[in-house]
Amino acid sequence: MKLSFLSAVLFCTVAVAQNAASIEEAKIKKVILAETTAYEQESLEAWEETVTKSSEMAFIYGLADGNRGHVIGYNNIKTLVQEWMNGEEDTYQFLERSDWNIKINGNQAWATFREKAIVAGETTIGEEIRILEKIDGKWKLDVIAFIF
Helix, strand or coil: CHHHHHHHHHHHHHHHHHHHHHHHHHHHHHHHHHHHHHHHCCCHHHHHCCECCCCCCEEEEECCCCCEEEEECHHHHHHHHHHHHHCCCCCCEEEEEEEEEEEEECCEEEEEEEEEEEECCEEEEEEEEEEEEEECCEEEEEEEEEEC
């Protein structure tokens, strides 16, 4: 009888922990998608709601045309993102994400995934990583990195 009770408690504990992890993973995916949507809609205000605004924040990118960069600090990244949003040649269109891999460790997490998008009229697959921090109960992006 005791063994059955302990087994039931263990099973319930594992089920609750798995459910909590999947809820957090959904929140992480939601903030990643919100950052993309804000960029597509050229809403700097909405984009700012998705990031930590830290002076140590990092933005690393490699584009199909060979353009690449490594920008540190919220103010510098905000300037770059605003330039890209205002650019005449902005032709990015998100299509889908796949191959999610998310690891949560307390108030920090990382996510890797593939992103299918149209860039400069060509459909391409990007390899992406995000590192997030949970601040006041909300996941925020602290590192945004992608290679298309």
